[in-house]
Amino acid sequence: MHSAVFLIEFGAIILGLGLLGRLAGRLHFSPIPLYLLAGLAFGEGGLLPLGASEEFVAIGAEIGVILLLLMLGLEYTASDLVSNLKTQYPAGLVDFTLNALPGAVAALLLGWGPVAAVVLAGVTWISSSGVIAKVLxxxxxxxxRETPVILSILVLEDLAMAVYLPIITALLAGVSLAAGAVTLAIALAVAGGVLFVALRYGRLISRFVSSDDAEKLLLVVLGLTLLVAGIAQQLQVSAAVGAFLVGIALSGEVAEGTHVLLSPLRDLFAAVFFVFFGLHTDPASIPPVLLPALVLAVITACTKVATGYWAARRAGVGVKGRWRAGGTLVARGEFSIVIAGLAVTAGIEPALGPLATAYVLILVVIGPLTARYAEPLAMRLTKHRTTTAAPQTQVPAGVSAPGIDAGGLGTPVPDASGPDASGDHRGHG
Incomplete structure (x- = not known):
């Protein structure tokens, strides 16, 4: 009887997720907020709390996080990461300063303490690679032309996760300063070792894993990922970081084949993860934190726009491309929930989970809109301000003035925000 109830519940969850995903696709919308709302509906205090399948959903959610980070690691090679570190680290520092500090300050103002401040800093810092990739x-x-800048910032955030997650794990576990330092040293040593091995012996590793048989490739890669993730978690480094490093170590045809094979599994278990997070958030706990979440969302949306604008300007992208870069980076999603989920599991601050849920729901909806409309809105406002501020002057024939052609007919002269500089020209990515 118990197994029958489990199958009914879990089957209903998967079917519901499929229908929600289809609805999101028709609306050209990220399905993440719908998955979170589904979890809220069937979790603690929801419409119909689950019982028999909750434990299996918890295991599926953990696998979902591991697969998310594995697939992210497959997107990059070790040489790409090293190159990005060398050239784009200033953008990463600006990104951290502008977007992590608001979360930390908000937690302290709410009286949640330093550990919750570090957690909420991560929630507001990391953009959603999945949502942003889909929007692009x-x-x-x-x-x-602005797209490489966006991707570089996302790569730096992902790299920072390899250091940030072990710190969070140690803080949430309540270990001493010395033990936390040891954990961080182990994480850095493991990450550095994997990058070194991937740079020097990546082809050998990929050749060892490679197989013409899709079934064998799937089993070897999935088994290796879960094994490394488990060992990493046993060392208190973070299972997600272990999976990310496995993805980096694989390259070439193996990475491409693995991406194709594991994408459906990732989508399935990632959806289960978002539902699981919603299951552990009482809908009644969201209204009290809705206003702080909204204020924090507005502030960090603006700081992300400023981050993208600054980074694109530094890379020589024109004004239109700068606004597009900033607007695209606004969305938060899977990684913010992963970080908040660690704190919820540890029981650090009861209100942190609801606030993170509301925060992600707001920005995962706003993110695609800012990506689409930030640039035309900024251009319209700038044009209107310029028009109202500039006095009407008469220009004698044959005399040129800034922004006016030599004939004095008022035709704007192309500036640095034209197609090539703004990022409208394709083929530079």
Whole structure:
């Protein structure tokens, strides 16, 4: 009887997620907020709390986090990461300063303490790679000049996760300063070792894992990932970081084949993860934190826009491309929930989970909108301000003035925000 109830519940969850995903696709919308709302509906204090399948959903959620980080690691090679570190680290520092500090300050103002401040800093800092990648594809901007800048910031955030997650794990476990330092040293040593091995022996590792048989490739890669993730978690480094490093170590045809094979599994278990997070958030706990979440969302949306604008300007992208870069980075999603989920599991601050849920729901909805409309809105406001501020002057024939052609007809002269500089020109990505 118990197994029958489990199958009914879990089957209903998967079917519901599929229907929600289809609805999100028709609306050209990220399904993440719908998955979170589904979890809220069937969790503690929801419409119909689950019982028999909750433990299995918890295991599936953990696998979902591991697969998210594995697939993210597959997107990058070790040489790409090293190159990004060398050239784009100033953008990473600006990103951290502008977006992590608001979360930390908000937690302290709410009286949650230093550990919760570090956690909420991570929630507001990390953009959603999954949502942003989908938005770039949907808007046809993969070839724009600002896109490499966006991807570089995302890569730096992902790299920072390899250091940040072990710190969070140690803080949430309540270990001493010395033990936390040891944990961080182990994490850095493991990450550095994997990068070194991937740079020097990546082809050998990929050749060892490689197989023409899709079934064998799937089993070897999935088994290796879960094994490394388990060992990493046993060392208190973080299972997610272990999975990320496995993805980095694989390259070439193996990475491409693994990506194709594991994408459906990742989508399934990642959806289960978002539902699981919602299951452990009481809907009644969200209204009290809705206003702080909204204020924090508005502030960090602006700081992300400023981050993208500054980074694109530093890279020589024109004004339009700068605004597009900033607007695209606004979305938060899977990693913010992963970080908040660690704190919720540890029981650090009861209100942190609801606030993170509301915060992500707001920005995962706003993110695609800012990506689409930040640039035209900024251009319209700038044009209106310029028009109202500039006095009407008469220009004698044959005399040129800034922004006016030599004939004095008022035709704007192309500036640095034209197609090539703004990022409208394709093929530079």
């Amino acid at each position: 594809g949907d808007l046809g901007r993969l070839g724009n």
